[in-house]
Amino acid sequence: MARIAFYAPLKSPHHPVPSGEREIARNFMRVLEHDGHTPVLASELRTFEKRGDAVTQAALIDQAERACTGLVAQGQKDKWAAWVTYHNYYKAPDLLGPTVSKALGIPYVLVEATRASKRLGGPWDAFERKAEEAIDLADVVFHFTERDAEALRANLRDGQQLVALQPFLAMETLPAAAIGQAPLVLIAGMMRAGDKLASYAIAAEALTHMPDGPWRVEIAGDGPMREEVATLMAPFGERVQFLGQLDTAGMAAAYQRARVFLWPGVNEAFGMAYLEAQAHGVPVVAENRPGVNEVVAPDGLVPVGMPEALAASVLHVLNDPDCHDARAQAARDLIAESHLMPAARRRVWRILTPLLKDIP
Secondary structure (H helix, E strand, O other): OOEEEEEOOOOOOOOOOOOHHHHHHHHHHHHHOOOOOEEEEOOOOOOOOOOOOHHHHHHHHHHHHHHHHHHHHHHHHHOEEEEEEEEEEOOEOOOOHHHHHHHHOOOEEEEEEOOOHHHOOOOOHHHHHHHHHHHHHOOEEEEOOHHHHHHHHHOOOOOOEEEEOOOOOOOOOOOOOOOOOOOEEEEEOOOOOOHHHHHHHHHHHHHOOOOOOOOEEEEEOOOOOHHHHHHHHHHHHHHEEEEEOOOHHHHHHHHHHOOEEEOOOOOOOOOHHHHHHHHOOOOEEEEOOOOHHHOOOHHHEEOOOOHHHHHHHHHHHHHOHHHHHHHHHHHHHHHHHHOOHHHHHHHHHHHHHHHOOOOO
């Protein structure tokens, strides 16, 4: 059976820092383990360049060009049948896959690739051009959200396939349903500057609209903005407990305790935690944002910029058992139907199998 080269330029599946990005890379490698086919991590070269530094980008491009010679030789030796790259975009373009797949004459597949033409001519010009070059050369592009698909669809070349792939968890079946008996709100997210801190700020504002009562909050996550998040949550005193960075088992235990999951979702592509919470039967409350609204059950979405509406939705789940039970079941039904490993495996291999039909 075929050996399939896999690459994640933003964050390797072996990266030491946990994140949704790493989780998806790991999950996709599991999807590629099918019917005797074997994924091979082709490279751990990280092309991530977050500052818009042209010198750094040029150096990474040069490093990648030199690495391609060895990768082509490795691919010839191991008889790679296809190259699959997860997450190609202007801050972390795939600088390897286009060259290696062309040299080997094998299919080139992208998962979650985005165009950002507004970056052309700016500090990420070189990297955006490389990201677009990779997209143009791909035989297949899988997209997780309709937001990503819009720009991709407008630039499809003849014969190129654009395929919707709903985000998925590394689960074959649903986990046990959460108990969620206490009025416990779970918040989970990396504590870093920018969008994550903005979501924490909105969540804190929502909590100010919660009346006195027995409700409590657990926060899972850590990062350089830990003190800033603690300051945001300080007004709520002992109601808030910081759990720190949790492993998979720790997060599963946190979901089991929770009655509701609150995360506004500022600029989330979609958010793996939303899928995890709903798989456990924990109703989600989030802002109605692009990407987020494609993975969260509709009853959990509230308008952007209305923290009082977030609080009201949280309270409804905490205080109304019928509401909680109905939303918990709807959440689990949503995940079971579209966001588990079997659904992803079927969709991916429906596309990959014809590409590999000539592989001995």
